[in-house]
Amino acid sequence: MTGSGAAPGALEVGLRGAVGELRIEAAFEARAGETTAIFGPSGSGKTTLLRAVAGLTRLPGRLALGPATWQDDRRGVFVPAHRRRIGFAFQEPALFDHLTVEGNLRYAERRSGEPEADPLVSFAGVVERLGLDGQLGRLPRGLSGGERQRVSLARALLARPAALLLDEPLSGLHRPARAAILPWLRALGEASGMVILYVSHDLGEVVDVAHRIAPIASGSVTGAAPAARAIHHLPAGDLLSRFEAGSVLTATVRARLPALGLSELDLGGQRLRVPGAERPTGTEARLRVRARDVALATEAPTAISIRNVLRGRIVEVRGLPETPFTEVGVAIADQRLVARITRDAASELGLEPGREVFALLKTVSFDDA
Amino acid sequence: MNAETLWPPVRLTLELAGMTTVFLLLLGTPIAWWLARTRFRFREAVAALVALPLVLPPTVLGFYLLIALGPDGPGGFVARLFGDRSLAFSFPGLVIGSVIYSLPFTVQPIRSAFEAVGDRPLEAAATLRASPWDAFWTVAVPLARPGLIAGAVLGFAHTVGEFGVILMIGGNIPGATRVLSIAIYDHVELMEWGTAHLLSGSLLAFSFVVVALTLSLQRKMGGGDR
Numbered sequence: 001m002t003g004s005g006a007a008p009g010a011l012e013v014g015l016r017g018a019v020g021e022l023r024i025e026a027a028f029e030a031r032a033g034e035t036t037a038i039f040g041p042s043g044s045g046k047t048t049l050l051r052a053v054a055g056l057t058r059l060p061g062r063l064a065l066g067p068a069t070w071q072d073d074r075r076g077v078f079v080p081a082h083r084r085r086i087g088f089a090f091q092e093p094a095l096f097d098h099l100t101v102e103g104n105l106r107y108a109e110r111r112s113g114e115p116e117a118d119p120l121v122s123f124a125g126v127v128e129r130l131g132l133d134g135q136l137g138r139l140p141r142g143l144s145g146g147e148r149q150r151v152s153l154a155r156a157l158l159a160r161p162a163a164l165l166l167d168e169p170l171s172g173l174h175r176p177a178r179a180a181i182l183p184w185l186r187a188l189g190e191a192s193g194m195v196i197l198y199v200s201h202d203l204g205e206v207v208d209v210a211h212r213i214a215p216i217a218s219g220s221v222t223g224a225a226p227a228a229r230a231i232h233h234l235p236a237g238d239l240l241s242r243f244e245a246g247s248v249l250t251a252t253v254r255a256r257l258p259a260l261g262l263s264e265l266d267l268g269g270q271r272l273r274v275p276g277a278e279r280p281t282g283t284e285a286r287l288r289v290r291a292r293d294v295a296l297a298t299e300a301p302t303a304i305s306i307r308n309v310l311r312g313r314i315v316e317v318r319g320l321p322e323t324p325f326t327e328v329g330v331a332i333a334d335q336r337l338v339a340r341i342t343r344d345a346a347s348e349l350g351l352e353p354g355r356e357v358f359a360l361l362k363t364v365s366f367d368d369a
Numbered sequence: 370m371n372a373e374t375l376w377p378p379v380r381l382t383l384e385l386a387g388m389t390t391v392f393l394l395l396l397g398t399p400i401a402w403w404l405a406r407t408r409f410r411f412r413e414a415v416a417a418l419v420a421l422p423l424v425l426p427p428t429v430l431g432f433y434l435l436i437a438l439g440p441d442g443p444g445g446f447v448a449r450l451f452g453d454r455s456l457a458f459s460f461p462g463l464v465i466g467s468v469i470y471s472l473p474f475t476v477q478p479i480r481s482a483f484e485a486v487g488d489r490p491l492e493a494a495a496t497l498r499a500s501p502w503d504a505f506w507t508v509a510v511p512l513a514r515p516g517l518i519a520g521a522v523l524g525f526a527h528t529v530g531e532f533g534v535i536l537m538i539g540g541n542i543p544g545a546t547r548v549l550s551i552a553i554y555d556h557v558e559l560m561e562w563g564t565a566h567l568l569s570g571s572l573l574a575f576s577f578v579v580v581a582l583t584l585s586l587q588r589k590m591g592g593g594d595r
Contacts, residue, residue, distance in 0.1 A: 056492050081495040082504075088496035094489040098511040107507070111498040159497050 009066025482516020
């Protein structure tokens with residue numbers, strides 16, 4: 001399905017240059033209808049890159065959204081920011097202080113070039129979804145940081161962009177509030193066909209929202225990979241040292257066990273029990289498992305406290321340089337789980353690709369818990 | 370002391386100050402915007418040129434203006450297009466002189482206000498598809514409004530209080546160039562103390578109101594900015 005404010009296509013980014021001390025080298029594509037997370041630590045050039053895509057900062061190179069070329073230095077093309085079909089949410093929301101919340105949102109809507117309300121991104125829908133109903137008459141100065149960010153996101157959406165550029169747009173919100181917004185945003189992007197670039201240094205956020213992840217380190221982005229795969233392949237060194245390696249699994253809620261405070265899920269025919277019983281039966285849920293919370297056994301374990309044991313096949317064994325650890329990739333149905341165990345254990349058990357193993361999941365959590 | 374001698378200078382003064390304020394805003398706002406936004410290397414040299422009337426003796430400014438507006442200057446050239454000889458000693462000449470003389474009083478507060486707005490709101494407007502012209506009117510001007518009002522009020526008040534420049538380029542022609550400050554001077558020369566008192570007292574009260582208003586506006590502007 002394609003909304004009226006829909007994107008004409010993928011966003012191609014090819015930029016290379018310096019802003020002050022920071023060198024940016026970015027070559028990747030963000031697909032229409034997908035959320036691509038630009039993920040990396042602070043100071044890695046995320047914001048500069050996003051500003052360059054918007055046309056607020058100029059870096060040499062080429063930018064195109066589908067058939068529309070935004071920038072091509074070889075042909076001397078540079079479309080100014082106000083002629084690009086973008087929506088932009090700054091990390092520090094730049095609301096118009098002389099307008100009310102509603103005034104800010106209408107400012108965007110009036111200039112969106114969409115005379116008829118887009119059913120996917122309607123004023124009322126966005127306001128309700130971002131919890132701004134009660135705030136419409138207020139002036140931005142009186143709002144809290146989290147409220148300002150929500151207004152800023154709503155305003156960017158109401159510009160009905162073909163490319164929505166978000167710079168840590170929810171950093172001021174509490175986790176439950178964020179968890180309510182991110183899946184909606186992701187789904188909105190899918191339905192409307194817009195490109196979403198989501199800049200973040202928070203792995204949890206990225207996992208919730210992103211179809212693809214484009215890791216950034218010292219200003220360099222070399223591509224975007226599907227989220228599930230990218231998370232396993234995030235380098236263990238400098239980029240990931242501050243983040244936890246882990247996997248994201250998708251499973252279907254089969255039963256709710258409120259008395260135990262658990263949900264029972266089905267993952268490719270295997271059973272899992274996960275704390276939390278709020279999700280309706282039959283829905284898909286994303287689960288997060290940290291690599292260090294996974295143990296491996298070559299025989300079915302018995303009489304242990306760990307409830308979640310999944311049978312799978314090793315697809316990759318990868319030593320982590322300069323550490324005593326090895327990461328083992330295990331295929332479970334069509335999904336992939338990563339375990340971090342010691343090199344010593346891996347060689348003693350003879351873990352090799354192709355071998356069948358049992359993965360013991362010490363902790364599994366719903367992704368938004 | 371009667372209305373017929375009191376009223377013409379007052380009316381002329383208000384006309385001059387009103388007209389001057391309009392031109393001050395039309396000319397001063399773009400200059401202030403440019404000064405606030407440009408990265409031009411000699412920006413401060415331009416700013417100094419605009420601010421020059423602050424320190425220049427009015428007689429010096431008036432002298433150069435007299436030459437420029439006179440029959441041999443550019444003002445005379447313009448005047449001839451309208452079948453006149455010179456812009457000196459005329460109402461349009463007074464407006465031109467007043468605009469130049471009061472320009473710093475208008476440009477300074479407006480420039481500060483535009484600088485206080487900063488890049489961010491304008492960038493946000495650009496990402497919402499507002500053209501620079503659109504963003505100027507819908508974001509920069511409303512956010513800088515206290516500065517614009519202060520600039521207009523100060524320009525108006527400064528023109529009302531003008532003396533030296535007007536005397537140099539306008540002389541003292543009743544109904545054409547005889548403004549309040551010059552009328553007061555005349556009344557004092559003629560020892561008409563009562564009239565001088567009345568006019569001076571009114572100007573004193575007016576000036577006080579203006580300064581108080583401007584200060585409170587500037588406080589609001591500075592204090593309101595988080």
